[in-house]
Amino acid sequence: VEDPTVSPDLGTAERALLTDTLHKISRAILDRGTRRQLLHGEPHPDNLLATADGPLFIDLETACRGPVEFDLAHAPKDVAAHYPGADSVLLADCRILSLALAVSWRWDRDDQLPDGRRRGRQWLAQMQAGLDRREHATGGGH
Numbered sequence: 001v002e003d004p005t006v007s008p009d010l011g012t013a014e015r016a017l018l019t020d021t022l023h024k025i026s027r028a029i030l031d032r033g034t035r036r037q038l039l040h041g042e043p044h045p046d047n048l049l050a051t052a053d054g055p056l057f058i059d060l061e062t063a064c065r066g067p068v069e070f071d072l073a074h075a076p077k078d079v080a081a082h083y084p085g086a087d088s089v090l091l092a093d094c095r096i097l098s099l100a101l102a103v104s105w106r107w108d109r110d111d112q113l114p115d116g117r118r119r120g121r122q123w124l125a126q127m128q129a130g131l132d133r134r135e136h137a138t139g140g141g142h
Contacts, residue, residue, distance in 0.1 A: 007107040009117075014107075014124065021100045021127065029093050034067040042098075044074045070094045092134060099127035 001007060001018045010018075040047070041062030049056045064070075069087055072080050073094035080086050105111060106120025113119065 001104045001107070006109060007104070008109055010107040017124075017128070018100055018104055021096065021131065022104070025093050025097045025100065029067065029070070029090065029097065032067075032087075032090055034069070034087065034090060036065045037068060039064050039066050039068070039071045040074075041071070042074050043071050045076075067094070070098070073098045089137075092130065096127055096130040096134065099123050099130065103127060 001010065001015060001022065004010070004015070007015070040057050040060065041064045042059065043057060047057055047059045049058055067087075067090060068083065069091040072083060072086055072091055080088075080091060103120050103123045106113065106116040106123070
């Protein structure tokens, strides 16, 4: 996001918003000191295959370590109900971060996701709404 040669079509305001969000929300998540574990990094239904032996996750290029809430952020909202120990504030931040990452990928000059820019604009609006909720809940900036 910070390199205009990688994302030449990203506007100045959007670049600043994404850069700020990626830095500040990542820092907020790390500063919580939550236990980290191995994560898929993007466990949404499109990365799940039904096999005779049960579900199998694919597309492991985003595997990472972090709080379980980061993986929960990619799943449908009702999935979090199956994790009674999940931190709802941390989950909200992880949802914002996952949207910021996805939006960033949509503006990569080499992105080939069909209709990626339209999706990127939709996700950017969702990210901004999450930031607005966060700011309202905390009574200030992020």
